[in-house]
Amino acid sequence: xxxxxxxxxxxxxxxxxxxxxxxxQDMDHENMFWYRQDPGLGLRxxxxxxxxxxxxxxxxxEGYSVSREKKERFSLILESASTNxxxxxxxxxxxxxxxxxxxxxxxxxxxxx
Amino acid sequence: SQKIEQNxxxxxxxxxxxxxxxxxxxxxSPAYLQWYRQDPGRGPVxxxxxRENEKEKRKERLKVTFDTTLKQSLFHITASQPADSATxxxxxxxxxxxxxQLTFGKGTKLSVIP
Numbered sequence: 001x002x003x004x005x006x007x008x009x010x011x012x013x014x015x016x017x018x019x020x021x022x023x024x025q026d027m028d029h030e031n032m033f034w035y036r037q038d039p040g041l042g043l044r045x046x047x048x049x050x051x052x053x054x055x056x057x058x059x060x061x062e063g064y065s066v067s068r069e070k071k072e073r074f075s076l077i078l079e080s081a082s083t084n085x086x087x088x089x090x091x092x093x094x095x096x097x098x099x100x101x102x103x104x105x106x107x108x109x110x111x112x113x
Numbered sequence: 114s115q116k117i118e119q120n121x122x123x124x125x126x127x128x129x130x131x132x133x134x135x136x137x138x139x140x141x142s143p144a145y146l147q148w149y150r151q152d153p154g155r156g157p158v159x160x161x162x163x164r165e166n167e168k169e170k171r172k173e174r175l176k177v178t179f180d181t182t183l184k185q186s187l188f189h190i191t192a193s194q195p196a197d198s199a200t201x202x203x204x205x206x207x208x209x210x211x212x213x214q215l216t217f218g219k220g221t222k223l224s225v226i227p
Contacts, residue, residue, distance in 0.1 A: 048213065098215075100206055102157075102215055105156050
């Protein structure tokens with residue numbers, strides 16, 4: 001079974017702090033994704049990566065950056081956390097060939113005070 | 114842009130009945146549609162995939178259909194149980210070579226009442 005793990009299940013941070021969310025997958029998947037999920041808005045793609053050191057902006061990249069130094073690890077960085085970044089953050093990975101089924105981590109619920 | 118719409122935010126159904134969830138898409142038919150289940154506070158879990166040239170796909174009590182004329186997929190759970198209560202997401206693939214993204218619907222929250 002594919003396993004995608006995220007560094008924290010719950011996180012509380014202060015406005016202005018730099019926040020790192022880590023995601024690791026163990027199935028040698030090419031693609032990795034970061035989403036946020038908010039009530040009524042569904043899953044929204046922040047960034048994705050199709051290869052080491054490669055990244056592409058998703059639908060809502062503002063206020064976020066990412067890093068993929070190793071194939072199995074994809075980090076999401078909030079440069080200066082704001083209260084409107086309070087959300088559930090989900091990481092996913094996919095093999096890299098259609099149909100691109102995605103395997104999700106358990107999520108990190110981030111609260112920015 | 115390619116959209117996925119799940120028109121019902123919530124669906125309540127009596128235990129033992131068949132639950133039917135709807136997913137509509139715009140523009141061209143995707144090569145495949147996928148269905149995921151999400152429990153509260155958890156990440157989505159892949160359930161089923163149906164390709165454009167398949168009319169119907171089954172897995173145990175689950176059945177998915179793909180109607181390219183109506184631009185619609187239906188997801189059925191037969192003999193529904195309270196344990197089936199969850200949010201179900203529909204997703205379509207992107208377009209063109211090298212497109213890795215999935216576009217997800219907002220989901221339908223299913224409640225199976227004992």
